[in-house]
Amino acid sequence: MNPKSTYLAQFVALLVALSAPIAAAAQSSPPDAGAGLWWEVSAGAGGARLTCDLCDPSRQIGPVLGAAVGAYASPRLRMGVEGRAWSNEDGDVRESVYEAGLTTQLHPRRGSGLHLVGGFGWSGYRAERFAYDAVRLTLGVGWDLPLIGPWLVGNRLAVDGSSFAALQNDDVTVAPSVGLSVLRFTVFLRNR
Amino acid sequence: MTARIHSAIRLTAATAVLVAGCGTDDTFQPEVPQIVGDAIAFGVWAPGPDDTCAPAVHDEYMTVGPDGLRYPTWHPPVDPATGCTFGHEHGRDPAGSDLLGEVGSIPFGYANQHLEAGGFGAPRNEDHVGHKVEWENDMPMSIGDGGSAALSIECDVLVKMHQGTHSPDAFTNNLHEVAYHVRCSDGTGFSATLLTPIGTPGELVVGCDRVRHIEAGVANPSISPAGGGQRAIPDATCVERSVLNPSDGRPRFDSALRESWEISASLRAASGRTLVSFNPYFQVMDPSRFFAPGAASSLARPIDLCYLDGVRGEDRCENLPTDTIAWNDARSPFKGVRRFVDVNANNVRNADGPNVWYTDSFGRNGRADPFPGSIRQWVAARDNSGIDLHGPVIGRSRDYDAPGVHAPN
Numbered sequence: 001m002n003p004k005s006t007y008l009a010q011f012v013a014l015l016v017a018l019s020a021p022i023a024a025a026a027q028s029s030p031p032d033a034g035a036g037l038w039w040e041v042s043a044g045a046g047g048a049r050l051t052c053d054l055c056d057p058s059r060q061i062g063p064v065l066g067a068a069v070g071a072y073a074s075p076r077l078r079m080g081v082e083g084r085a086w087s088n089e090d091g092d093v094r095e096s097v098y099e100a101g102l103t104t105q106l107h108p109r110r111g112s113g114l115h116l117v118g119g120f121g122w123s124g125y126r127a128e129r130f131a132y133d134a135v136r137l138t139l140g141v142g143w144d145l146p147l148i149g150p151w152l153v154g155n156r157l158a159v160d161g162s163s164f165a166a167l168q169n170d171d172v173t174v175a176p177s178v179g180l181s182v183l184r185f186t187v188f189l190r191n192r
Numbered sequence: 193m194t195a196r197i198h199s200a201i202r203l204t205a206a207t208a209v210l211v212a213g214c215g216t217d218d219t220f221q222p223e224v225p226q227i228v229g230d231a232i233a234f235g236v237w238a239p240g241p242d243d244t245c246a247p248a249v250h251d252e253y254m255t256v257g258p259d260g261l262r263y264p265t266w267h268p269p270v271d272p273a274t275g276c277t278f279g280h281e282h283g284r285d286p287a288g289s290d291l292l293g294e295v296g297s298i299p300f301g302y303a304n305q306h307l308e309a310g311g312f313g314a315p316r317n318e319d320h321v322g323h324k325v326e327w328e329n330d331m332p333m334s335i336g337d338g339g340s341a342a343l344s345i346e347c348d349v350l351v352k353m354h355q356g357t358h359s360p361d362a363f364t365n366n367l368h369e370v371a372y373h374v375r376c377s378d379g380t381g382f383s384a385t386l387l388t389p390i391g392t393p394g395e396l397v398v399g400c401d402r403v404r405h406i407e408a409g410v411a412n413p414s415i416s417p418a419g420g421g422q423r424a425i426p427d428a429t430c431v432e433r434s435v436l437n438p439s440d441g442r443p444r445f446d447s448a449l450r451e452s453w454e455i456s457a458s459l460r461a462a463s464g465r466t467l468v469s470f471n472p473y474f475q476v477m478d479p480s481r482f483f484a485p486g487a488a489s490s491l492a493r494p495i496d497l498c499y500l501d502g503v504r505g506e507d508r509c510e511n512l513p514t515d516t517i518a519w520n521d522a523r524s525p526f527k528g529v530r531r532f533v534d535v536n537a538n539n540v541r542n543a544d545g546p547n548v549w550y551t552d553s554f555g556r557n558g559r560a561d562p563f564p565g566s567i568r569q570w571v572a573a574r575d576n577s578g579i580d581l582h583g584p585v586i587g588r589s590r591d592y593d594a595p596g597v598h599a600p601n
Contacts, residue, residue, distance in 0.1 A: 054378050054579075056344040090341035128338025169337050172578030 036192060038078055039069040042156070044186030046086045048097050050125065050132065051179035052167065060095070062088030064184050068103055076107040082119065084160075086182055095127035097182055099136060099160060113144045113154060123162045125180055132178055134165035142188075150192040159183050220295045220373070220383040220570040221258075228260035233301025237264070237278075237320040242522065242598065245276035255297035258568055259306070263299030266325050266352075269594035277596025279522075281529065283325035283352075284590065290329045291350040295373045295383055298325065298352045303369045303387045303553045303567060310552035310565025314413030316367045316387060321600050322356030323369075324474075326533045328586040333376065336580030347376035347583060349535055351472065357451055357479035357528040358600035360489045362423055363408040366393045367416050370457060372470060380540050380581060381572040382468045386555035388457040389419025396483060397422040399450055400430035408483065408490060417554070420456025421471065427483040428492065435497055435507075445508040449494055449526070451476045459551055459569050461558040467542050467549060467571050472583075473534035478508070480519055480526045480599035493519035494526040522598035529593040529601065535583020543575035 046064040050056065063086070070080015079102070086097040101121010108114065119138030125131065140158025147153045163179035237250050253267035269281040282300075286292050300323040307316055327350040335343050352371040356362060367387045375381040391397065393411030398404040402424060426449050434448035458469040484492035498509035499516050508525040517523055549558040550566035562568070 050342050054343045054345060056342060058344075060341075088341075093338045093341040095338070095341040125342070127341040130338045130342050132342075167342060169339065169578035169580075174339070174343070174578045 037069070037071050038080065038190060038192050040067070040188045040190035042066040042068075042084075042186040042188035044155075044184055046097075046182045046184030046186075048086055048088065048095075048125075048180070048182045050167065051163075051181070052175040052177065054175050055167075055178065059183070060088045060090060062086055064182070064186060066099075066186065066188075070103070076110050078105040079103070082121075086184070090127075093127050095125070097180070098124045098126070099182075101136060101138075103138070105142070115142050115144065116140070117142055117156060117158055119158075119160070123160060123180055123182075125167075129169050130167060130174070131169075132162075132165060132167045132180060134162035134178075134180060136160050136162045136180075144188075144190060147189075152190045152192070153188070154190070155185065155187045157185050223258075225256050225258055225260040227256055227262060229262070231257065231259075231261040231263045231299070231301055231305045232317055233299075233304065233320065234262045234264055237280075240279055240520070240598075243277055243279035243596065245271055245274070245278050249274060249276060250278060255299050257299040257302050257305075259302075261299075261305065263301055263305075264320060264323075265297040265300060266323075269592075269597050279596050279598055280321040280601045281592045281594055281597050282323055283531065283592055284327055284587065286325050286327060286350060288329075289327040289350040290348045291327070291373050291375060294375075295350065298350075298371050300352070300354075301369065302371070303385050306565045306567055307387060307553040308565070310554075310557075310563075310567075312413075312415075312553065314415055316365075316413055316416070318354045318361075318369060319356055319359070319600070321358075322354045323352055324355050324531060325350070325352045326531070326587050327351065328535075331535065331583055331586065334582040334584070336582060339579060343378075343579070345376055345378045345380075345579070345581060347374055347380070347535075347538070347581075349374045349583060349586070351533060353453070353455075353472075353474045353533075355451075355453055355474050355476065355528075355531075356600070357476045358481055360408075360481070360491045362425060362453075363396050363483055363490060364394045364411045365416065366390045366411060366419060366423065367413075368453070368455075370455060372457070372472070374470075374538055376538070376581065378576065378579065378581075379572055379574045380538055380576045380579070381570075381574070382459070382470075382538075382540060383570040384457065384459050384468055384470070384555060385567055385569065386457060386459070386551070387553045388455050388555070389417050390453055390455050391420075391422040392418045396425045396427075398430065398483075399424040399426040399452065400433060400448065406483065406485075421454040424452040424454065425483055426451065426479070428485070431482055431492075431494075431497065435503060436500070441502075443497075443503050443507045443509075445494065445497075445526075446477050449477065449479055449482060451479050457555065459549060459555040459558055459571065461549070465541070467540070467558060468569075469537065469539045471536045473536060475532050475534070476528050477530040478526050479528050480524065480601075495519050495521075495524045520599045522596060524599060527593070527597060527599040527601045529597060530591050532585055532587040532590070534585050538576075538581045538583065540572055540574050540576050542571045542573060545573040547571060547573060 144154030
């Protein structure tokens with residue numbers, strides 16, 4: 001693991017450590033979602049990888065930042081729109097993944113912080129003149145805990161997957177059928 | 193027939209059997225040729241006073257070209273069977289190249305041989321010792337425009353360049369034979385053999401001052417076409433600057449003498465369309481010559497600098513005997529054995545094929561069918577536009593010095 005990856009791993013571990021006591025303290029007071037708007041910001045680490053015959057098979061690790069806003073469809077179901085960015089410096093090349101789309105977060109049991117995440121939207125990969133744009137699906141699982149007042153904190157493990165799109169250098173197709181996946185672990189702060 | 197000849201022909205035969213089973217265009221080698229004679233380049237080497245191998249031993253290292261002629265090919269500097277020395281080396285043993293099985297032994301002088309038959313109005317034959325082989329397997333390639341972050345491509349490359357750095361030939365003559373074979377994991381690949389014009393005929397570029405061009409004389413042949421790239425060769429000012437009067441008082445021969453032959457080669461169809469282009473740089477750190485106007489043939493020898501006050505015993509002159517040695521003494525540190533290649537770009541524009549093209553010795557006038565003097569080239573049915581595929585430096589840490597090796601090498 002390179003030093004940058006080590007720092008990211010340490011950062012994520014720190015976030016997990018910080019959120020654990022909050023989680024423990026909040027076990028007795030599950031969230032009481034059910035009305036109005038919500039929004040959240042998230043930060044963490046993600047590993048991104050393009051998949052094709054020519055693609056670099058290694059999963060590159062980099063920081064990921066995100067934000068989402070929406071409304072409650074029911075006490076157990078949140079819906080909204082989200083945006084996210086991941087980045088990594090590979091040698092002297094800065095590569096990034098941008099994502100935007102719809103998100104849903106479902107609590108299977110009312111009062112529990114456990115929730116499932118689904119999403120749909122766009123993913124774009126950029127590395128100088130190389131670009132990839134595709135439809136994305138997201139699946140994940142998370143845990144949220146009340147913090148203070150309308151605020152909640154939690155963590156989330158999710159994977160964003162895209163496929164069947166071309167990797168291009170300007171207008172030239174370099175690889176015709178390419179997949180993109182981002183496996184990410186984030187900590188979020190949400191306002192009901 | 194010796195084991196060495198058996199080995200070279202056996203390799204060609206094995207390739208041909210493979211071709212016969214798979215079709216004619218899948219690989220570089222088309223067929224097993226019958227020996228019909230000797231190329232001009234064959235049998236020209238003669239031992240010097242310090243070389244212990246007989247010409248007959250040297251001639252055992254031969255291969256048969258697609259034209260059925262016998263050509264010299266790579267051999268070790270010391271004959272393993274007899275222990276005799278040839279006094280020169282041809283670089284890295286191609287036996288370790290992953291491409292040797294497909295492309296076979298490289299015939300030295302093949303493009304020279306067919307130059308006139310292809311329509312050029314003068315011969316161009318190069319000496320034997322200047323043929324230098326370099327190769328690397330599984331090279332991780334760089335991909336420009338940010339592609340290195342997304343893609344992972346490896347290539348095998350096997351290259352032979354005629355790069356004589358002991359005589360005045362390259363001061364004026366810009367036509368030099370290159371054989372270049374590359375196969376990559378993305379499907380990029382070609383095998384090209386041609387005489388490539390490097391820079392302007394009759395002119396050299398000063399190695400330590402690339403903006404300065406020197407009219408060095410008349411090229412041979414005088415009708416040599418100009419080409420891309422350049423032959424960066426040291427002149428007396430480089431020696432003055434880095435060896436005789438360095439700013440810090442420390443002579444640096446590598447800075448003064450480094451030669452860089454930067455080729456810009458291509459194969460083109462008769463329509464003018466470029467099928468393949470590549471631009472490796474061939475660099476030599478220890479040539480046994482530099483350009484010196486006023487000297488005989490404008491040629492001076494670095495070894496003579498080692499006996500000047502202020503240079504004696506310094507840098508590359510360390511450990512030399514106190515008595516002067518000749519430029520072609522095996523003890524000289526200037527004999528063209530420290531070389532490396534910048535692989536650089538490999539572009540293919542041949543998506544619609546065919547794989548086999550026949551060109552003249554300059555890699556021009558490419559057609560699908562052979563013609564008098566044509567050279568069979570192989571190009572993958574591939575267009576790697578969008579993938580700016582650059583190779584790394586290969587051979588930087590290698591030194592081809594060996595017992596008995598001396599300039600001219």
